[in-house]
Amino acid sequence: MSSSKPKIDYSLYLVTGRELLPPGKDYYESLEESLQGGVTLVQVREKLTDTGEFIDVARRTKEICDRYKVPVLINDRIDVHLAIGSAGIHIGQSDCPLPLARQLLGPNAIIGVSVSSPADAKRAVAQGADYVGIGPVWPTGSKDVSKKVLLSPEGVGAVLDALAGTGVEAVAIGGIHPPNLQYLLHASIAPNSRNHLAGIAIISDIVGSRIPKEASEGLRKVVDSFKRSRETLDHPQAIFCAKAQSPRDTEGILARVGDLMRIVRNNTPLIHQITNNVVINDSANATLAVGASPIMATNARDVKDLSPAIGALLVNFGTITDKEGMMVAGREANVNRKPVVFDPVAVGATSYRRETSKELLAHWQPTVIKGNAAEIGALAQSAEVATRGVDSVGSGFSDPAKVVRDLARRRAAIIVLTGEHDYISDGETVIKASNGHKLLGVITGSGCMTGTLVTTFCAAARLYHLANHDPFEEESQLVQGDMLMGALAGVLVITIAAEVAAARSDVKGPGTFRAALIDELYNLTPDVLVERAKIEVISPAWKGGAD
Numbered sequence: 001m002s003s004s005k006p007k008i009d010y011s012l013y014l015v016t017g018r019e020l021l022p023p024g025k026d027y028y029e030s031l032e033e034s035l036q037g038g039v040t041l042v043q044v045r046e047k048l049t050d051t052g053e054f055i056d057v058a059r060r061t062k063e064i065c066d067r068y069k070v071p072v073l074i075n076d077r078i079d080v081h082l083a084i085g086s087a088g089i090h091i092g093q094s095d096c097p098l099p100l101a102r103q104l105l106g107p108n109a110i111i112g113v114s115v116s117s118p119a120d121a122k123r124a125v126a127q128g129a130d131y132v133g134i135g136p137v138w139p140t141g142s143k144d145v146s147k148k149v150l151l152s153p154e155g156v157g158a159v160l161d162a163l164a165g166t167g168v169e170a171v172a173i174g175g176i177h178p179p180n181l182q183y184l185l186h187a188s189i190a191p192n193s194r195n196h197l198a199g200i201a202i203i204s205d206i207v208g209s210r211i212p213k214e215a216s217e218g219l220r221k222v223v224d225s226f227k228r229s230r231e232t233l234d235h236p237q238a239i240f241c242a243k244a245q246s247p248r249d250t251e252g253i254l255a256r257v258g259d260l261m262r263i264v265r266n267n268t269p270l271i272h273q274i275t276n277n278v279v280i281n282d283s284a285n286a287t288l289a290v291g292a293s294p295i296m297a298t299n300a301r302d303v304k305d306l307s308p309a310i311g312a313l314l315v316n317f318g319t320i321t322d323k324e325g326m327m328v329a330g331r332e333a334n335v336n337r338k339p340v341v342f343d344p345v346a347v348g349a350t351s352y353r354r355e356t357s358k359e360l361l362a363h364w365q366p367t368v369i370k371g372n373a374a375e376i377g378a379l380a381q382s383a384e385v386a387t388r389g390v391d392s393v394g395s396g397f398s399d400p401a402k403v404v405r406d407l408a409r410r411r412a413a414i415i416v417l418t419g420e421h422d423y424i425s426d427g428e429t430v431i432k433a434s435n436g437h438k439l440l441g442v443i444t445g446s447g448c449m450t451g452t453l454v455t456t457f458c459a460a461a462r463l464y465h466l467a468n469h470d471p472f473e474e475e476s477q478l479v480q481g482d483m484l485m486g487a488l489a490g491v492l493v494i495t496i497a498a499e500v501a502a503a504r505s506d507v508k509g510p511g512t513f514r515a516a517l518i519d520e521l522y523n524l525t526p527d528v529l530v531e532r533a534k535i536e537v538i539s540p541a542w543k544g545g546a547d
Ligand SMILES: Cc1ncc(COP(=O)(O)OP(=O)(O)O)c(N)n1
Pocket: 013, 015, 043, 045, 075, 076, 090, 091, 092, 093, 095, 112, 113, 114, 115, 132, 133, 134, 135, 143, 171, 173, 201
């Protein structure tokens, strides 16, 4: 028994799986390379070997890990742990009960437990677990998880809330690979407590690699950067990184919106839009009118190839004709760190829409979610508003600022709630914007065009960041830039252009308004925008504002 409990770094936890080695690759050589690449903890997991061989493999594994000062845990088997004197064990829900394992192993052994729900996590804490493995997050070929609930990052976040303040750390496991790692780390931040993962547990991405050193280095870099970025937050309740250069006063905000308008016109960012066939033409014209360039590709292969070149992506599922393209485009945008705006048109109206939204959000992380009261209400699971087709029914939320702030925290995304007043939040600050004109409500697609312009100005917010800052912690953020400003700029540009268009003497009704709106998007200047913008900044309570 060890004389004191070792301090464990869970950042990159390798779970072994000799059956997954590439043909011809030696297990011990692979292990050593992965340690060189930055693995911080190793679990020896042998499902097919007898006890003698398990002990032999575990002993040699420990000898190698000792040289790198990396602790070793044993999967399930207390006898193997005792035979080789490892740091501890990892047990599942149907293995040796935790209280008995603790009794047998003593207080200083590390005992980790698999959990898949907040209730499992609370029980593990009460019974003295040192850490938990949360999963399976996604499908995996390394274990039969066909009878298990796949948690996705949202489910991981719920477990992390249950662990908050207990001192018990957590890793996620199951189907984790470089393309979804950023998404997992950010989207699993617990909605209430902001508790986050201490690391990730990996089998195939490392063991199955021909170059495990590189595979480990890549994963470790992302985890380290994420963890550093959580330490630099300006408040424990903050969602995004410290944003010293992000304006949050009215004057600074409007100056930034003006800057973003100039960036769009000077840089013509390519705005990839998977949108519905009712509005596709108007959306493309609105994009062109503000100075950006639209591309409306939907084919899965096409969108993958396009992703490195785009400024931002809009996924509007008004007619859901190309779900595969939406899946691939969103995932690739995450991989390429491009803003993704999700417009879940009429999400509450049918079960197919609800399921599709869930599926998409389990596949990639949106930067911004934009919707009317019914759509935001459906995502927030609020009973306050109902849906009729794509329109919302009723007067809206009694406290819209709270709805957008809470949903932004839960989803780790900017939320844009459109209506008579628009509310935009990053989970901390809420901005209420009160421009617009009632004619926007009588042309089809004005909400979808708002999504298009939010996407366009999020592309500009990213460009602004890249041009004006040392890319801070390049790996730590899914998207770089102040996306609250991007989202607000998109909303202000269309609502103010609508006011100017509606005031024109040649506008007689919806038909002439629609054409005039495109003209006024084209003519709008930063000066007119600053002059007409009606915004109110509502800071979070911990920054001295109302809550
Ligand atoms: C870190 C970590 N988390 C979860 C598991 C899964 O353990 P278990 O549920 O016992 O399943 P098997 O690994 O025994 O198949 C794990 N091994 N490691």
